Amino acid sequence: MIERTPVLNILTHFILAVGFILLFLPLWIAFVAATHTIQAVNSAPVELWPGNQLWVNMQEAWVKSDFGQKFVNTLIVAVAVVIGKITIAAITAFGIVFFNHRLRMVIFWLIFITLMLPLEVRIVPTYAVAANALLPFQKLMDWTGLTWLIESASGIRVAMEWNLLNSYTGLILPLIATATGTFLYRQFFLTIPDELVEAAKMDGSGPLRFLWDILIPLSRTNIAALATIMFVYAWNQYLWPLLVITDRANYGLVVVELRTLVPDSLTTGGGTPTWHLAMAATLMIMIPPILVVIFMQRWFVRGLINTDK
């Protein structure tokens, strides 16, 4: 419904403006803080216009936190999460929607339930598994008596261990194992007309070929949306990397590293808070997700304009 009355126009624009300011002001203050010297940032009243120290602050923050390696790490993790997530989501949704097997609904509901258990809720067991990814299998063997059997037969006690702490795998895998992408794909796959599936069958295309030749190209906009969401999600991860990565020099991620720049009694030892560095680092960290969103947005629009259907 489109209303056209001057009063409503003014009111809606006013609400829009308030919302914009609420969202934009913190970003602006962060930007302004990043452009001033430590003295200017810490003097009252708060500076509202940018200074000329941005480049200097950014350089100092970069060197101080050794961001080079950490940016590369974060990029590796984010990209791997995006690719892994898209792949797994597409395949599981494909299996749920296009194959009529007995366990279909069971699997569907199992995946559905995981939606209610985000990583933060099951962080302790997930950590236990990450510490030894083979632990569930070891337990299974212990319970079934297989370990005992092998030990009494060969004298060797089976103790499997695969430690994922302090590794890219440990950072990436738990972030991939979520159900959101699967649902996005499922909803899209359900809109594919049966006739299209049957036409592909008549053309002699097997299931995997159908997935690759027809479903994946048709879900381009879906992939773009999911990639954007997952990239930002993975990039902003804080709690999980904080837990699994103790070797921060090699595997540290930028968002976690930011903590060391945020001034508190630990980092400054009671000295003047270094907000200018923290804000400069924040700005740098924000850039990649923003670029991804801007770039992917074009894809959304293209997908919407191209009346493929």
Added chain:
Amino acid sequence: MADISIRSVRKAYGKDEVVHGVDLDIYDGEFIVILGPSGCGKSTLLRMIAGLEEITAGEVAIAGQVVNQMEPRERGCAMVFQNYALYPHMTVAENIGYALKVAGMAKAERIARVTQVATSVGLDGMLDRKPGQLSGGQRQRVAMARAIIREPRVFLFDEPLSNLDAKLRVQMRHEIRRIHNRIAATSVFVTHDQHEGMTLADRMVIMNKGTIEQVGTPEEVYDHPATTYVAGFIGSPAMNFLPGRISTAGRAVVLEGGARLDISAAAALGHDGLLVQVGLRPEQIAIAAPGQSGLPVRFDFAEELGSGRLYHFLHEDLPVTVHSDEKRRFAPGEPATLTVPPVAVHLFDAQTTQSLTAAAALAEARARVNA
């Protein structure tokens, strides 16, 4: 050689049986139209031939080979779908050539074949377009080309013309017939439109509620419908039905209200006193002056067709439609008499709905053709 033989084929979804034991022989190179209302199981039958639907019981054989357990691609069938089912992200050329690509044909050869087939259905210059940029008729052509390029033994059409407007439908109908004449592959065409059925078919199969009512050439089905269902379904405007009782002695059928219609001797024989439905085709009824021997009626209203006129009469409050080239004026309620030649009176057993006349007449007609 690709004849199709269907032996007591059944299809059930759970306990719900939708096709109840169908037997049908389709000869090589024949154009068969399966005609019936929606929900009669015609599409299901077609899809069982294609391999898109499992066969619950019975047997389908193509070229002498039982295909029940075969994948669709192994059966050598190509199908044209109702909504065309074109791949929206592929160009016309990619759509047409997809089956060949899956089959692993080299790109150069594939492009040559696609170009050739596209030209043959009138799609030159559109090979780089996406289906979204095509009109309904052009999409239909792409769907046809996609089927033709595979050089299938059997063509299957699942109501392919129902999404086109009336004019285009006629045009595409002609084209489908031309393509069939050129390629001479066995074709099975499913539709609910009797005009498509009558005009396209070598033989038609009339289905109702999961069983076959009649199989025959369009002419046979029109002239000698085997059941009241077929009689009412084929022909436009639809056949008139009036209840009556056979009188062998008088060689007539006596309608409710006492009016008599002469019938042929063969039809009357041995059915004395049988309750029947009398079927009269609107085209075969003549309008005579009131008072003559025939069916007394009263005029209700008329519809102008341009080439002729549809007169709607009432006989004992039952509607009787007459299609006549004569342009006459009637006042509402004006009496008239309708006359029908004895051979044009179709008689159906009121209980079994089977025709009393069709079997004998058909045998006679076929004997005449063979002689």
